[in-house]
Amino acid sequence: MSLLRTDGLTKQFGGLVAVDEVSFEVDSGETRAVIGPNGAGKSTLINCITGALEPTAGTVEFDGEDITNLEPHETVQAGISKSFQTASIFPNMTVRENVEIAALAAENGSFSVDFLKRLAGFDAVHDITDRMLDSVDLLESAEMEAGSLPYGDKRRLEIAIALASEPDLLLMDEPTAGMSPDETAATVDLVEELQEDLGLTILIVEHDMEIIFQIADRILVLNRGQVIADGTPEEVQQSEQVQEAYLGGVEL
Numbered sequence: 001m002s003l004l005r006t007d008g009l010t011k012q013f014g015g016l017v018a019v020d021e022v023s024f025e026v027d028s029g030e031t032r033a034v035i036g037p038n039g040a041g042k043s044t045l046i047n048c049i050t051g052a053l054e055p056t057a058g059t060v061e062f063d064g065e066d067i068t069n070l071e072p073h074e075t076v077q078a079g080i081s082k083s084f085q086t087a088s089i090f091p092n093m094t095v096r097e098n099v100e101i102a103a104l105a106a107e108n109g110s111f112s113v114d115f116l117k118r119l120a121g122f123d124a125v126h127d128i129t130d131r132m133l134d135s136v137d138l139l140e141s142a143e144m145e146a147g148s149l150p151y152g153d154k155r156r157l158e159i160a161i162a163l164a165s166e167p168d169l170l171l172m173d174e175p176t177a178g179m180s181p182d183e184t185a186a187t188v189d190l191v192e193e194l195q196e197d198l199g200l201t202i203l204i205v206e207h208d209m210e211i212i213f214q215i216a217d218r219i220l221v222l223n224r225g226q227v228i229a230d231g232t233p234e235e236v237q238q239s240e241q242v243q244e245a246y247l248g249g250v251e252l
């Protein structure tokens with residue numbers, strides 16, 4: 001069953017068509033990848049889905065609802081969360097506080113401003129925070145200052161922050177960028193664990209082909225804003241258009 005579906009999604013910046021009539025689906029429970037050369041439109045596509053950018057044309061449907069013109073906080077409440085770069089971390093607060101703030105923001109958005117309800121919500125916030133820190137393996141570092149975490153742990157904290165709103169769909173924009181090989185391997189394991197343990201659906205933009213081929217169920221390939229291939233890793237690997245456009249003819 002498809003959880004997310006775009007139909008003819010288009011984003012123009014002046015004369016430039018950054019995303020050009022992109023129609024694709026993400027099924028519930030799958031790890032879906034978006035790849036393509038620099039400037040292909042990957043980030044613009046993701047930003048149109050989260051509501052960070054307003055599409056010029058086309059629609060985005062999530063869980064059967066039209067979410068095309070929702071604001072970013074509304075798409076979070078609908079169940080879509082994006083793992084941001086380290087900029088989303090408050091360095092002087094503890095690891096736990098960082099996740100609590102995100103969980104609290106998500107709770108308050110979904111509750112009316114009623115004192116009793118907010119109080120009842122706090123237990124839920126602690127509970128979610130513990131579960132999410134545990135799922136990214138940061139429970140032991142919970143009381144550390146977030147700014148003092150090693151780089152790989154900071155990136156995992158970002159994922160925990162994104163998970164604090166208990167999304168159905170997690171968007172990850174280059175989760176292994178800047179990581180050491182060990183940190184990258186740990187992140188790949190983590191993505192696989194998250195999908196299994198939390199039943200998450202994941203949409204991931206990633207440059208590292210090895211990672212994509214390891215974790216993706218299906219891959220959407222963009223070039224100059226257009227879909228040039230969409231299928232399983234095997235199907236994409238065999239696409240001549242992908243070889244030419246994306247890899248300059250180099251064998252995968």
Ligand SMILES: Nc1ncnc2c1ncn2[C@@H]1O[C@H](COP(=O)(O)OP(=O)(O)OP(=O)(O)O)[C@@H](O)[C@H]1O
Nearest residue numbers: 013016017018036037038039040041042043044045
């Ligand atoms: N806010 C903007 N204003 C004008 N042009 C933009 C804007 N954002 C992106 N673009 C352009 O749209 C095109 C697609 O950019 P986008 O960042 O989505 O590509 P990408 O596939 O994510 O690239 P990369 O792999 O380098 O991150 C590029 O030509 C880019 O210069």
